[in-house]
Amino acid sequence: MINTLYLPELREMLAENNEAELREFCSALHPARTAEFMEGLSADEIWRVLQYAQPEVREEIFGFFPSEKQVEILETQDRQEVAELVAEMSPDDRVDLLQDADEAVVREIMPLLPADDRRDILRLQAYPESTAGAVMTTDFAKLGENLTVREALSELSRQAEELETLYYLYVVDDANHLRGVVSARQLVSSMTRPETRLSELMESDVTAVHVLDDQEEVAAKVARYDFLAIPVVDDEHQMLGIVTHDDVIDVMREEAVEDAQRIAGVAPLEESYLRTSVFTLSWKRGLWLTILFAAALTTAFALERYLKAIEEFSWLVLFIPLVISAGGNSGNQSATLVITGLATGDVKLRDWYRVVRRELVMGLLLGGFLSLIGLVAASLLAGDFLSGAVVACTLLLVVLCGTLSGSVLPLFFKRIGLDPALMSNPFVAGIVDILGIVIYMNVALLMLSFTKHPPPSAAAWLPSLPMFLVR
Amino acid sequence: MINTLYLPELREMLAENNEAELREFCSALHPARTAEFMEGLSADEIWRVLQYAQPEVREEIFGFFPSEKQVEILETQDRQEVAELVAEMSPDDRVDLLQDADEAVVREIMPLLPADDRRDILRLQAYPESTAGAVMTTDFAKLGENLTVREALSELSRQAEELETLYYLYVVDDANHLRGVVSARQLVSSMTRPETRLSELMESDVTAVHVLDDQEEVAAKVARYDFLAIPVVDDEHQMLGIVTHDDVIDVMREEAVEDAQRIAGVAPLEESYLRTSVFTLSWKRGLWLTILFAAALTTAFALERYLKAIEEFSWLVLFIPLVISAGGNSGNQSATLVITGLATGDVKLRDWYRVVRRELVMGLLLGGFLSLIGLVAASLLAGDFLSGAVVACTLLLVVLCGTLSGSVLPLFFKRIGLDPALMSNPFVAGIVDILGIVIYMNVALLMLSFTKHPPPSAAAWLPSLPMFLVR
Numbered sequence: 001m002i003n004t005l006y007l008p009e010l011r012e013m014l015a016e017n018n019e020a021e022l023r024e025f026c027s028a029l030h031p032a033r034t035a036e037f038m039e040g041l042s043a044d045e046i047w048r049v050l051q052y053a054q055p056e057v058r059e060e061i062f063g064f065f066p067s068e069k070q071v072e073i074l075e076t077q078d079r080q081e082v083a084e085l086v087a088e089m090s091p092d093d094r095v096d097l098l099q100d101a102d103e104a105v106v107r108e109i110m111p112l113l114p115a116d117d118r119r120d121i122l123r124l125q126a127y128p129e130s131t132a133g134a135v136m137t138t139d140f141a142k143l144g145e146n147l148t149v150r151e152a153l154s155e156l157s158r159q160a161e162e163l164e165t166l167y168y169l170y171v172v173d174d175a176n177h178l179r180g181v182v183s184a185r186q187l188v189s190s191m192t193r194p195e196t197r198l199s200e201l202m203e204s205d206v207t208a209v210h211v212l213d214d215q216e217e218v219a220a221k222v223a224r225y226d227f228l229a230i231p232v233v234d235d236e237h238q239m240l241g242i243v244t245h246d247d248v249i250d251v252m253r254e255e256a257v258e259d260a261q262r263i264a265g266v267a268p269l270e271e272s273y274l275r276t277s278v279f280t281l282s283w284k285r286g287l288w289l290t291i292l293f294a295a296a297l298t299t300a301f302a303l304e305r306y307l308k309a310i311e312e313f314s315w316l317v318l319f320i321p322l323v324i325s326a327g328g329n330s331g332n333q334s335a336t337l338v339i340t341g342l343a344t345g346d347v348k349l350r351d352w353y354r355v356v357r358r359e360l361v362m363g364l365l366l367g368g369f370l371s372l373i374g375l376v377a378a379s380l381l382a383g384d385f386l387s388g389a390v391v392a393c394t395l396l397l398v399v400l401c402g403t404l405s406g407s408v409l410p411l412f413f414k415r416i417g418l419d420p421a422l423m424s425n426p427f428v429a430g431i432v433d434i435l436g437i438v439i440y441m442n443v444a445l446l447m448l449s450f451t452k453h454p455p456p457s458a459a460a461w462l463p464s465l466p467m468f469l470v471r
Numbered sequence: 472m473i474n475t476l477y478l479p480e481l482r483e484m485l486a487e488n489n490e491a492e493l494r495e496f497c498s499a500l501h502p503a504r505t506a507e508f509m510e511g512l513s514a515d516e517i518w519r520v521l522q523y524a525q526p527e528v529r530e531e532i533f534g535f536f537p538s539e540k541q542v543e544i545l546e547t548q549d550r551q552e553v554a555e556l557v558a559e560m561s562p563d564d565r566v567d568l569l570q571d572a573d574e575a576v577v578r579e580i581m582p583l584l585p586a587d588d589r590r591d592i593l594r595l596q597a598y599p600e601s602t603a604g605a606v607m608t609t610d611f612a613k614l615g616e617n618l619t620v621r622e623a624l625s626e627l628s629r630q631a632e633e634l635e636t637l638y639y640l641y642v643v644d645d646a647n648h649l650r651g652v653v654s655a656r657q658l659v660s661s662m663t664r665p666e667t668r669l670s671e672l673m674e675s676d677v678t679a680v681h682v683l684d685d686q687e688e689v690a691a692k693v694a695r696y697d698f699l700a701i702p703v704v705d706d707e708h709q710m711l712g713i714v715t716h717d718d719v720i721d722v723m724r725e726e727a728v729e730d731a732q733r734i735a736g737v738a739p740l741e742e743s744y745l746r747t748s749v750f751t752l753s754w755k756r757g758l759w760l761t762i763l764f765a766a767a768l769t770t771a772f773a774l775e776r777y778l779k780a781i782e783e784f785s786w787l788v789l790f791i792p793l794v795i796s797a798g799g800n801s802g803n804q805s806a807t808l809v810i811t812g813l814a815t816g817d818v819k820l821r822d823w824y825r826v827v828r829r830e831l832v833m834g835l836l837l838g839g840f841l842s843l844i845g846l847v848a849a850s851l852l853a854g855d856f857l858s859g860a861v862v863a864c865t866l867l868l869v870v871l872c873g874t875l876s877g878s879v880l881p882l883f884f885k886r887i888g889l890d891p892a893l894m895s896n897p898f899v900a901g902i903v904d905i906l907g908i909v910i911y912m913n914v915a916l917l918m919l920s921f922t923k924h925p926p927p928s929a930a931a932w933l934p935s936l937p938m939f940l941v942r
Contacts, residue, residue, distance in 0.1 A: 029676050032696045157660045167638055167655075167699075184638075184655050189628050205500050223724070225503045226717040228638075228699065245716045246697040252720065253694070256727035257811045263731065264807035265800060272817035273808050278829055282836045285804050292800050293841055297848055299792040304852065311785050314778055320791050321770040321904055328799075329736060329763050329900070333756050336735035337744050340728045346743035358749055365753045370764055377768055381775065429800070433792055 006037040014048055026053035026061065035064035043072045047081075059088035068275070070097055075105045083112035092137040092247065095124045132218045133211040135251060136232045136241035141169045143198060145179050150194035152187060167228040170239055171202045178231055178239040180204040208233045211240055218243050219251040259343060262421040263336060265292060295430025299324075299437050306441040315382040316444055319374075319391050323440045326370055327398040327432040334359055334406025335428045339420050342410060352411050359407040360400070367399030390447050394440045401435045402428075477508040485519055497524035497532065506535035514543045518552075530559035539746070541568055546576045554583035563608040563718065566595045603689045604682040606722060607703045607712035612640045614669055616650050621665035623658060638699040641710055642673045649702055649710040651675040679704045682711050689714050690722040730814060733892040734807060736763060766901025770795075770908050777912040786853040787915055790845075790862050794911045797841055798869040798903040805830055805877025806899045810891050813881065823882050830878040831871070838870030861918050865911045872906045873899075 006025075013021050026034060026049065038046050038061075046069070050058045062070065062085060074082055074097060086094050086109060098106050098121065110118055120138055127133025141159055143152050152169065169187065171180040180202030190196055208231045209218050222230050222245065229242040258268035265288035269276045276284075303310075310316050338355060341347030347355060371392035379388030406428050410420035477496075484492050497505060497520065509517050509532075517540075521529045533541065533556060545553055545568060557565050557580060569577050569592065581589055591609055598604025612630055614623050623640065640658065642651040651673030661667055679702040680689050693701050693716065700713040729739035736759035740747045747755075774781075781787050809826060812818030818826060842863035850859030877899050881891035 030674070030678055030696065033676070033678070153659070153662065157662050184659070188624070188655070188659075191624065191628050203501070205504070207501055207504075223717070223720045225501065228716065245699065245720075246694070249694045249716075249720060249723065252723055252727075253815060256723075256730075257815060259727075260731055260734065260807055260811050263734070264803050266804050266808060269808075272815070273812040274818060274822060274825060274829075278832050278836070281808075281829075282833055285801070285833070286837055286840060289797075289800055289804070289837055289841065290844070293793070293797060293844060296793045296796040297844075299796075300789040300848070300852055303789045303792070307785055307788070310788055311782070314782050317778065317781055317788050317791070318771040318774045320788070321774070321795050321908065322764070322767045324792050324795065325767040325770075325799075325900070325904060326760075326764060328796075329760055330756070332735050333737050333760070336731055337737060337740075337752075340731050341744040344724060344728060344743070347745060351745060354745060358745075358752075361749050362753055362756070365749070366757055366760055369757060370760065373761070373764060373768075377771070381771055429796070433796060437792065 007040045010038065010041065010049065011045070014045060019052065022049060022052040025049070026057060031057060031060035032064040034061045039065070039069070043069070043076050047073055047077045055084070055088055059085055063089065063093055067097070067100055071101050074101050074109075079105075079108050080112055083109050087113055087117050090137055091120055091124060091139055091241075092135060095121055095134075099125070127211065130215045131211065132209045132213045132215065132232045132243060133240070135215050135218070135247045136211070136243045137247075138241045140229070140231075140242045142239065143169050143171055143182075145171045145173055145197070145199040145202070147198050148194060149187060149190045149196045149198070149201065152182075152198055153191070153194075156187075168231075168242075169198075170231055170242075171198050172239055176238045178206060178208060178233055178237055181206050181231070206231060208237075209243070210234070215251045216255050219248045219255065222248045223252070259339070259421045262419070263339060265289065292430060296433060298430075299433050302434055302437045303441075306445075309441065309445055313444065313448060315387055316390075316440075318381060319378060319394075320437070320440070322374070323391075323394055323398055324433055324436045326395055327402040327436040328429055329402070330363070330366055330399045331402030331406035331428040331432045334362075334403045335410055338407050338410045342414055342420055349411065349415060352408075355407050355411065356404070359403040363400035363403035364396075366403070367396040370399060371395040386447065390444045393447070394443045397439050397443065398432070398436045401439065402432050405431050405435075478511045481509065481512065481520065482516070485516060490523065493520060493523040496520070497528060502528060502531035503535040505532045510536070510540070514540070514547050518544055518548045522552075526555070526559055530556055534560065534564055538568070538571055542572050545572050545580075550576075550579050551583055554580050558584055558588050561608050562591055562595060562610055562712075563606060566592055566605075570596070598682065601686045602682065603680045603684045603686065603703045603714055604711070606686050606689070606718050607682070607714045608718075609712045611700070611702075611713045613710065614640050614642055614653075616642050616644055616668070616670040616673070618669050619665060620658060620661045620667045620669070620672065623653075623669055624662070624665075627658075639702075639713075640669075641702055641713075642669050643710055647709045649677060649679060649704055649708055652677050652702070677702060679708075680714070681705070686722045687726050690719045690726070693719045694723070730810070730892045733890070734810060736760070763901060767904055769901075770904050773905055773908045774912075777916075780912065780916055784915065784919060786858055787861075787911075789852060790849060790865075791908070791911070793845070794862075794865055794869055795904055795907045797866055798873040798907040799900055800873070801834070801837055801870045802873035802877035802899040802903045805833075805874045806881055809878050809881045813885055813891055820882065820885060823879075826878050826882065827875065830874040834871035834874035835867075837874070838867040841870060842866045857918065861915045864918070865907075865914045868910045868914065869903070869907045872910065873903050876902050876906075 010025070012018075013025070025037075029037075038049060041049070046065075050061065053061060062073070065073070074086075086097070089097070098109075110121075113121070124133070124136075124138065141156060143155060147155065156169070167184050169182045169184065170178060171182060173179050180199070182198055182202045186201060190201060207221065207225060207227075209221060211232050211234050218230060221227075222243065227245070229244045231239055232241045232243060234240055261268050265285075267284040267287060269281070269284065273281075338347060374395045375388040375392040377388075378391035379385050382388070382391075409427055409431075414420045481496070483489075484496070496508075500508075509520060512520070517536075521532065524532060533544070536544070545557075557568070560568070569580075581592075584592070595604070595607075595609070612627060614626060618626065627640070638655050640653045640655065641649060642653060644650050651670070653669055653673045657672060661672060678692065678696060678698075680692060682703050682705050689701060692698075693714065698716070700715045702710055703712045703714060705711055732739050736756075738755040738758060740752070740755065744752075809818060845866045846859040846863040848859075849862035850856050853859070880898055880902075885891045
């Protein structure tokens with residue numbers, strides 16, 4: 001929600017050019033709160049208020065606006081002033097901002113930036129999306145391995161104002177190769193031995209990531225080791241940048257959303273839902289919807305084989321949706337449990353036997369329970385106990401099929417190196433739909449034929465999945 | 472995967488009691504890597520190796536084992552030695568460990584702990600699950616407001632070894648009220664003015680959370696402000712602890728998994744999939760499965776009203792699963808997009824009109840495309856163009872229903888204060904199933920009656936949803 005509490009006061013201060021109060025507003029609160037209070041203002045008004053903030057604070061407040069607002073300000077305000085702000089921004093954030101902004105505007109702003117910053121931006125922009133290089137920042141504390149604790153501290157107090165993070169100090173040799181890491185805490189607690197060299201103090205077994213590593217791997221590593229930041233190196237182990245904890249949180253959130261979208265059969269969006277165009281969205285949904293539709297079409301072919309039986313026992317129709325949805329829902333549950341288990345590492349491939357055994361038991365329990373309800377409901381609705389028994393047997397088998405395919409398929413996709421979240425839910429749905437129909441019809445024909453009628457010809461009730469697939 | 476690379480060497484070192492090499496193994500690598508290499512050993516072997524590590528390192532390595540392994544070690548090894556390890560652990564981690572371990576063992580270990588630690592554990596255990604109090608740690612740097620920079624630094628170098636984090640230094644008054652915060656970076660960069668008082672340096676607008684706040688809110692706040700840690704206070708604003716960035720990452724991961732489970736209709740699990748008993752799991756799944764089953768049962772009642780028509784036009788049966796799954800899949804996509812959008816804050820309640828308009832357009836596009844495929848497939852399968860037209864019209868309407876209910880229901884649940892992830896997907900599935908049947912049958916009766924046959928009696932094809940609900 002936009003906070004409108006301060007808007008009238010802010011507009012009044014602007015109207016009066018009340019310098020003292022505007023300066024106070026920009027400096028009194030945490031920059032994130034200041035940004036929140038301003039969100040309801042127009043881009044012009046925000047820019048006017050920001051002129052009363054110290055340059056570093058201005059950049060910090062700006063960084064807490066939603067990215068659409070940032071782009072709007074960048075595109076509408078004075079180029080020279082905007083360029084000064086961009087120069088102050090942290091290297092990774094400004095690359096994101098420039099990527100979202102209008103190209104023509106970016107072409108005007110770039111020449112106004114200091115040469116160093118310009119080069120840094122071009123370098124960072126060159127890394128492919130979703131790699132360590134694309135999320136890293138180039139602002140980090142770097143110290144020579146021959147410095148003493150005393151020298152390091154004084155060097156740091158010089159660098160500290162400019163740096164985004166100061167929790168790890170990376171120790172490099174003359175050729176910028178990463179040699180080790182010293183935490184700020186180690187440095188402070190070594191103040192009593194000021195002549196110690198960093199090379200003695202540093203941890204030389206440094207966990208780093210390669211600049212082209214996938215961001216998901218980077219996030220998993222940081223989470224696994226409880227790091228605040230992880231160094232990014234190239235093939236020669238030269239230090240290029242760091243990925244910090246706040247970027248890791250963003251990456252994890254992004255990946256969780258992508259997984260949820262994949263599970264629902266939507267190809268992951270690159271931008272937020274509201275910023276993605278309707279046509280892009282239709283394409284990303286339509287692709288999977290069509291595949292799922294094709295799978296569902298095969299149920300029509302399957303059903304056609306049983307049309308004669310259905311015409312004879314028309315009450316069978318009533319429970320088609322019920323049977324299909326019971327199988328689909330239980331399969332969906334199993335698939336999601338296994339997919340999230342695999343994603344968090346709680347379930348490993350080598351646990352496949354335990355998983356399948358559990359799902360077998362669960363399928364019997366859940367299927368058994370639903371069959372009981374189905375038995376009563378179908379007996380009442382169709383008017384005889386035999387119909388109830390047909391529906392009950394079918395439900396037990398279909399739920400069992402659902403839990404088994406829902407658990408086995410994600411494991412299988414993982415095994416052959418595909419993303420389980422991408423492939424299994426749509427597959428599970430499609431497979432369980434067809435199996436559901438085939439099971440239902442065969443159970444019905446079998447049970448009905450052995451009781452009320454002479455057995456029909458074998459071809460009509462033999463498991464007919466392979467047969468209709470070759471038609 | 473368990474890393475088995477070092478296991479033979481480790482076992483050999485243990486057999487030889489090779490002290491030098493075991494000490495080297497425990498200290499050379501990052502504790503997380505050391506733990507990884509040992510994961511394949513038995514609890515006894517691990518404990519023997521750990522005896523060669525420094526107490527602080529021992530505790531760190533131990534903290535990187537999976538929780539099952541930690542519990543196993545705790546329960547099987549010498550109580551006195553284990554108690555020493557527990558005393559070294561960080562306050563939040565040891566509470567988690569003791570909560571997972573066998574109660575009888577915990578009762579034996581508790582009296583062996585120093586009184587301070589014991590009291591701390593009991594206090595932390597008292598906070599309800601999923602609150603700030605339950606995830607916070609009580610190890611944090613606390614300084615009096617009257618200290619100077621010089622005094623603060625020397626105080627810190629004394630505290631540094633014991634503390635988990637040293638990024639923010641919390642400034643309190645004599646009665647332990649939180650007054651402000653100074654970052655380690657500010658302190659280091661103020662070393663040139665060693666007589667400055669902390670009260671002048673500190674940021675007094677501190678964002679804190681209440682000890683009973685939900686962990687999800689805490690995580691959202693930390694992510695929003697890019698904090699490394701957030702202070703936890705009680706009603707009187709007394710400082711109780713901090714929640715650190717690594718705990719926030721764990722909370723976010725946990726919440727993402729819970730959301731995915733809710734979307735699939737599984738009540739969130741408290742433990743990992745494999746550690747949850749089959750009966751608990753059956754209960755958590757069975758509850759929703761039964762609700763969904765009840766919804767699906769109403770489709771049987773709906774279909775019964777149309778049984779006469781179906782007997783006359785038996786080809787209608789073929790496309791029942793197709794129609795239902797097209798509606799369900801498109802509804803599932805919309806619901807997931809809106810739910811994840813709401814969870815990340817990309818979609819706000821006030822955007823409801825934009826969301827609904829987009830889903831309307833998307834329903835027309837996606838539904839239109841699927842109708843075309845349906846038209847061709849159904850014409851071929853049923854043998855005439857009219858059947859194809861019936862299926863095509865139905866698909867367009869059903870997909871539209873799916874996208875609209877999939878988007879509106881999560882927004883509606885959010886509006887009335889319910890968790891959109893908990894309620895909407897099952898609801899969407901149930902509603903779209905019934906609507907799908909009703910739409911299909913009415914479209915069919917309408918189109919077929921106006922072409923081939925005289926119109927049937929009005930009661931048979933009037934929208935009959937309200938009618939079958941009151942039977």
